[in-house]
Amino acid sequence: MTGDPASSDTPWLDQGAEPLIKIRGVTKKFGDFTAVNNVDLDIFQGELFCLLGGSGCGKSTLLRMLSGFETTSTGTISIDGIDMSNVPPYERPTNMMFQSYALFPHMTVEKNVAFGLKQDKIPAAQVAERVDDILKLVELQDYHKRKPHQLSGGQKQRVALARALVKQPKVLLLDEPLAALDKKLREQTQFELMNIQEKVGITFIVVTHDQEEAMTLSSRIAVMDEGEFVQIGTPTEIYEFPETRFVAGFIGSANMFEGRVVEDGPDHVRVMTDLGEIYIDHGQSVREGNRVWVAIRPEKIHLSKEPPTEPGPNQAIGMVDDIGYLGNTSIYKIKLENDRIIDVTAPNQIRPKTRTHRITWEEKVYLHWDASSAVLLNK
Amino acid sequence: MTDRSVSAAVDVAPHHASALSRLMRRMQSGWRSIVVFIPYVWLLLFFLLPFFIVAKISVAQLVIASPPFTDMIKWTDDGVMSIRLAFDNFAYIFEDDLYVKTYINSLKISSISTILCLLIGYPIAYGIIRSGPVTRKLLLFAIILPFWTSFLLRVYAWMGLLADQGNINNLLIWLGLIDEPIRLMYSEFAVYVGIVYTYLPFMILPLYANMEKLDATLNEAAADLGSRPTNTFLKITLPLTMPGIIAGSLLVFIPATGEYVIPDLLGGGNVLMIGRLLFNEFHQNVDWPTASAVAIVLLFLLVLPMIIYQYYQAKATEEP
Ligand SMILES: Nc1ncnc2c1ncn2[C@@H]1O[C@H](COP(=O)(O)OP(=O)(O)O)[C@@H](O)[C@H]1O
Ligand SMILES: [Mg+2]
Numbered sequence: 103m104t105g106d107p108a109s110s111d112t113p114w115l116d117q118g119a120e121p122l123i124k125i126r127g128v129t130k131k132f133g134d135f136t137a138v139n140n141v142d143l144d145i146f147q148g149e150l151f152c153l154l155g156g157s158g159c160g161k162s163t164l165l166r167m168l169s170g171f172e173t174t175s176t177g178t179i180s181i182d183g184i185d186m187s188n189v190p191p192y193e194r195p196t197n198m199m200f201q202s203y204a205l206f207p208h209m210t211v212e213k214n215v216a217f218g219l220k221q222d223k224i225p226a227a228q229v230a231e232r233v234d235d236i237l238k239l240v241e242l243q244d245y246h247k248r249k250p251h252q253l254s255g256g257q258k259q260r261v262a263l264a265r266a267l268v269k270q271p272k273v274l275l276l277d278e279p280l281a282a283l284d285k286k287l288r289e290q291t292q293f294e295l296m297n298i299q300e301k302v303g304i305t306f307i308v309v310t311h312d313q314e315e316a317m318t319l320s321s322r323i324a325v326m327d328e329g330e331f332v333q334i335g336t337p338t339e340i341y342e343f344p345e346t347r348f349v350a351g352f353i354g355s356a357n358m359f360e361g362r363v364v365e366d367g368p369d370h371v372r373v374m375t376d377l378g379e380i381y382i383d384h385g386q387s388v389r390e391g392n393r394v395w396v397a398i399r400p401e402k403i404h405l406s407k408e409p410p411t412e413p414g415p416n417q418a419i420g421m422v423d424d425i426g427y428l429g430n431t432s433i434y435k436i437k438l439e440n441d442r443i444i445d446v447t448a449p450n451q452i453r454p455k456t457r458t459h460r461i462t463w464e465e466k467v468y469l470h471w472d473a474s475s476a477v478l479l480n481k
Numbered sequence: 482m483t484d485r486s487v488s489a490a491v492d493v494a495p496h497h498a499s500a501l502s503r504l505m506r507r508m509q510s511g512w513r514s515i516v517v518f519i520p521y522v523w524l525l526l527f528f529l530l531p532f533f534i535v536a537k538i539s540v541a542q543l544v545i546a547s548p549p550f551t552d553m554i555k556w557t558d559d560g561v562m563s564i565r566l567a568f569d570n571f572a573y574i575f576e577d578d579l580y581v582k583t584y585i586n587s588l589k590i591s592s593i594s595t596i597l598c599l600l601i602g603y604p605i606a607y608g609i610i611r612s613g614p615v616t617r618k619l620l621l622f623a624i625i626l627p628f629w630t631s632f633l634l635r636v637y638a639w640m641g642l643l644a645d646q647g648n649i650n651n652l653l654i655w656l657g658l659i660d661e662p663i664r665l666m667y668s669e670f671a672v673y674v675g676i677v678y679t680y681l682p683f684m685i686l687p688l689y690a691n692m693e694k695l696d697a698t699l700n701e702a703a704a705d706l707g708s709r710p711t712n713t714f715l716k717i718t719l720p721l722t723m724p725g726i727i728a729g730s731l732l733v734f735i736p737a738t739g740e741y742v743i744p745d746l747l748g749g750g751n752v753l754m755i756g757r758l759l760f761n762e763f764h765q766n767v768d769w770p771t772a773s774a775v776a777i778v779l780l781f782l783l784v785l786p787m788i789i790y791q792y793y794q795a796k797a798t799e800e801p
Contacts, residue, residue, distance in 0.1 A: 171701055191704040204702035208720050217716075218706035269706065 113146035128177035155326030381415035383473035402475035539773035570774035591737035602684035667749035691725025
């Protein structure tokens with residue numbers, strides 16, 4: 103694509119880079135119901151882009167508009183500079199991996215994979231070669247002659263992937279590609295999927311409702327809610343700097359506090375909440391007196407049995423109400439003085455000798471967190 | 482005291498239970514074998530037995546008596562059993578041009594009718610599948626609705642429609658498209674109309690049942706891979722609906738070949754079909770042996786394609 107390869111890791115930051123896919127003001131209505139509402143999005147060559155959101159938020163609908171199975175009610179989609187409005191699905195430079203896999207039951211693995219190539223009138227010898235190569239890539243080289251009903255779920259998933267990849271589309275669309283697999287296989291396949299994407303260098307757009315999956319896979323994530331994008335960013339941006347309460351709550355868990363801005367400095371904000379005064383060391387455009395929300399991730403709050411040496415912001419006192427032991431970490435339910443309960447997680451680095459936690463039930467604890475840990479939310 | 486009575490009860494209960502459950506199990510397995518045997522008994526009583534009777538008559542000879550054929554087994558006066566099988570009935574069928582021509586004509590009419598039913602029924606079934614849930618129920622109901630009137634009545638209705646002074650001719654004259662009534666009745670055309678009309682539901686229903694199981698995303702997957710709609714139909718939809726096509730075709734082809742009422746009422750004397758010939762042999766000529774031979778040959782003509790189909794079907798499913 104355009105732009106030098108050096109900047110290709112984060113092409114979305116490059117002002118001059120031309121996006122592969124341009125979605126402009128796209129809306130999809132089913133009768134009175136708006137499934138996708140006025141979305142704008144740029145996706146760049148080589149990205150592994152995730153559409154993340156709860157069930158029914160319009161992820162599949164957006165994907166189906168990209169592949170051409172649904173028309174846009176308003177707005178335009180262009181791929182590689184070409185407006186897709188009047189291009190039927192069979193002429194689009196996209197291929198889709200369906201949530202149900204949609205393998206042709208009457209064809210062998212080999213014929214399923216070859217189907218797309220045959221539509222392009224590619225000579226038989228070349229078709230056979232490319233089918234061999236792609237089946238090797240998904241590690242199904244010994245399954246050429248099997249029919250779909252003779253395959254396990256994981257194998258079907260890989261045939262579906264091979265069939266969509268073999269045509270080397272400009273964009274591969276994957277609708278919940280791993281949802282049907284069990285947890286263990288799903289985690290393993292996530293990494294395989296990333297490796298494959300890196301090898302073939304094709305732009306992937308993955309739809310998922312699983313935030314962990316989105317975090318693991320993507321270069322960038324668009325978080326969707328009720329047909330709209332609530333935030334677009336890298337996994338780190340989305341996790342560390344959620345912009346809204348929805349995003350903060352949907353990705354990972356967060357303690358959220360309503361409060362009032364008491365000071366709005368150029369490089370910091372002070373907010374008064376029922377957790378006490380929160381000092382945030384990055385400026386944001388809010389006004390003093392505004393009602394705002396602040397989020398703090400459970401793992402960013404530190405617990406101590408000792409009182410702090412001097413009083414200040416970003417401190418609180420509470421009582422251990424409950425402890426959940428998760429193996430690698432423990433989750434502490436801390437009851438504040440105003441009876442509100444917040445979550446704090448801490449890693450279990452040292453095996454407790456006494457078979458109990460260093461901090462235990464009904465103990466008084468002192469909480470503190472860094473000035474960089476709290477995030478101001480817009481909505 | 483209570484203690485002992487309890488222990489006694491406990492002692493007895495398992496015996497009771499086991500005896501009862503054993504009885505239940507025996508009854509159940511009895512039921513199961515009865516249920517399994519019902520189709521066999523049915524076939525034996527209503528297919529195999531009549532078939533052997535017809536087969537027996539087909540190798541007998543015509544006599545003027547009651548019943549009008551010779552016995553297969555005869556006892557001579559000195560107690561010797563003699564079995565007589567006369568195959569000349571079959572020879573007669575194949576020698577006489579009339580029979581051969583009638584067979585060929587019957588197969589031709591039923592084949593063309595089957596193809597017509599398929600060409601009309603397939604899009605109808607596909608349309609029903611594609612319509613909304615309420616419309617779908619209504620359309621299916623409409624397909625089954627004609628069965629609620631007598632078959633004979635419906636054929637008579639067609640006579641009324643197709644007659645020289647019938648509704649169709651009247652309409653065409655009224656529209657000014659023709660001046661004189663055209664001959665619709667007592668022709669092969671009328672027979673085709675009757676057969677296709679009557680047997681169409683038997684084509685649509687198995688096709689519908691088959692298409693209902695079809696996954697619509699397969700069509701999307703094909704389109705996504707670059708296949709145009711026509712190609713998708715030929716490569717995906719058609720192969721996957723083949724079981725429905727074959728089931729529907731057999732359900733039309735087999736009864737249509739032996740059809741009697743439709744060629745008789747709508748074709749009159751002008752259309753030769755084997756059903757009419759059979760009727761004539763039985764009732765006008767009272768030649769039961771020849772009629773039976775005609776029926777046996779027809780049976781083999783119809784069973785043969787089914788056996789061939791079964792053979793290829795078995796071979797196709799064998800493949801990995
Ligand atoms: N063809 C359709 N007709 C009517 N409503 C639809 C259709 N397709 C999707 N919807 C509705 O649009 C919303 C978004 O659907 P979808 O994009 O499939 O959600 P998801 O994010 O779970 O993939 C849902 O409420 C769904 O009921
Ligand atoms: Mg979906």
